[in-house]
Amino acid sequence: MAMPSIHFLANPARFQRFSARILPWLGALTALLWASGLYMALLVAPPDYQQGETVRIMFVHVPAAWWSMAAYALLAGLGAALLVWRHPLAALMARAVAPVGAAYALVCLVSGSFWGRPMWGTWWVWDARLTSMLLLFFLYLGHIALSRAFDDSERGDRAAAVLALVGVVNLPVIKFSVDWWNTLHQPASVMKLDGPAIHPSILTPLLVMAAAYLALLVFLVLLRTETEIGRRRLETAALTGR
Template identity: 60%
Template structure:
């Protein structure tokens, strides 16, 4: 029985290792190509905005970072739920590995937003519904990572962190709808809106390509981090066996 459960623990990570080996070269290539095309299109080819001039180019990093900040959180919460329900070790590993990437995206969205807000709005920061809810998202990521650090036992840590991730998922729709529910300084959505995007195609294309580039980047770094986490657990087991013998 015990041997069976150990086999179950190892079988899937090994299948995952093969799968990730197959995906990684493609994902890396896609990231590099999409980044290069997106950067050239956004910085050189795309026109200035009729109101905001060249600062509109900040959009090509700000918006993909903000989208990925929310996407990564939903991914993390879904993996956490899977980990809680099916006790699948790979699900916990996926959630844990995604958190620092999501925190990075959120940080980037906040910083580039401030760098865009200062010249256009006249302020780096305000406590409106959108900006505040994204700051809360950043703290949720930090809290999630801190919980993993707080426990010595991975089983306990994963459960506590998963519950925080699931509780925090209510913040994601709040971020999205904050600009509709309340008066905010931040403008409403331009791409994901009823009636189609209100961005000129000459700006929408580089934006979508950069968003895809960020997505491919996420896959690459997630797979690296998951492999690293699996190795850490194997090292832990080897060390435990050695201490026991």
């Protein structure tokens, strides 16, 4: 009973009661955060003295990068929960997470490209940060494909869980790529041990957008997990001829 909040959600029926209660509020919070985040990012934040207006791309780019990595850590944790503890909800939640993580990684890659063109003079370079981020996107796509590759959905769940666990080595590579290799991508400026190196006028909108991306991630994962529970229930009913 060390982690009651997790165990509480282990039971699908209880999970559904919990998510049905929380989803409307979380949806409203998500909409509010996105509205204020976009307002601050596009209208309140000043242009950067070096990047000019293109700094506004950071507000959609950086949170997408953070949460696509966090979502992958969750996916790997769910993979472990499925393979090691045969957790009943882990496989369903993993199916719910993967497309959200893929979308976040895609937003990160494309928005970064639109920043790189005016600031670096190129849409893309095969540098360590960009390449490892592209690999993260492909890991998500691989997870989605594998989990749907078998007629027996539980076999697909296990294969995808193995991929999620193997791919987790890519997370530290993404995080530390800017320190380990001399890359075109700049090093971390928020997640630093000695505090962020960004002026509050830029940091505040960035953090509000980060909260907006997180709220959307949680909202979508709960909603999609609920859908997967229902889908699995329909599958079971079809198998038992009900």
